[in-house]
């Protein structure tokens with residue numbers, strides 16, 4: 001490609017950034033991925049890797065690493081909607097994979113970061129990007145620093161923002177916001193051992209839901225509140241409950 005030190009710089013190196021860095025590096029590009037976090041580390045997410053996501057990991061040769069680290073497959077899900085309505089079934093296979101997985105992000109993100117490095121990408125952890133550099137209306141790179149070190153500038157033909165919900169990259173380029181919604185509910189999750197689950201279980205009642213899925217490390221990750229499209233406790237009643245507590 002062009003004159004930058006790197007072909008591509010990816011800001012953020014979790015599921016989106018590390019996977020992008022890995023795929024581009026596998027194509028032979030010079031890739032730098034940076035993240036202000038260190039890996040393994042956690043982030044807020046309730047872990048469900050749906051079947052198409054698991055199929056991608058399989059395609060990339062990484063699903064075996066997830067299972068070798070003790071992440072059990074979930075082939076069945078039981079959905080109890082209340083009032084005696086229960087749906088119980090198996091996931092249809094997608095690209096040869098017939099299960100979803102619920103790995104902790106400490107594991108999933110680390111597998112992807114390691115795979116990016118194995119593919120030849122340079123991954124800098126503990127590196128916070130503070131601004132993008134530009135020439136005219138073209139982004140040319142990043143400025144940032146590793147913890148306690150002086151700021152450096154790195155250049156690339158393409159800078160990709162995979163830096164999450166409050167993306168510095170999106171702000172810097174004035175990316176249009178869409179589908180914004182006010183906070184309406186909350187979710188919490190915790191880890192339990194000794195819960196006898198055979199697959200995923202979801203229970204929904206008016207205004208709330210709870211789900212249990214097996215994860216690595218301990219037997220189950222249990223979640224209350226909304227996951228995906230399940231309604232959770234409205235934020236207003238959460239605030240009321242906290243005031244009462």
Ligand SMILES: Cc1cc2nc3c(=O)[nH]c(=O)nc-3n(C[C@H](O)[C@H](O)[C@H](O)COP(=O)(O)OP(=O)(O)OC[C@H]3O[C@@H](n4cnc5c(N)ncnc54)[C@H](O)[C@@H]3O)c2cc1C
Pocket residue numbers: 011012013014015016017034035036037043044045046047048049050127128129130162163164165167168187227228
């Ligand atoms: C409560 C909850 C439950 C969820 N449950 C699920 C689920 O079950 N299944 C599912 O598929 N999704 C779930 N999601 C969504 C999922 O967490 C996100 O879609 C996913 O984490 C986005 O990944 P990402 O790599 O784009 O960004 P992130 O995971 O947010 O990673 C962004 C990275 O960018 C880094 N970064 C940010 N700014 C900078 C900077 N200036 N310099 C350097 N690094 C920077 C951060 O350190 C971070 O590591 C859930 C989300 C929430 C909030």
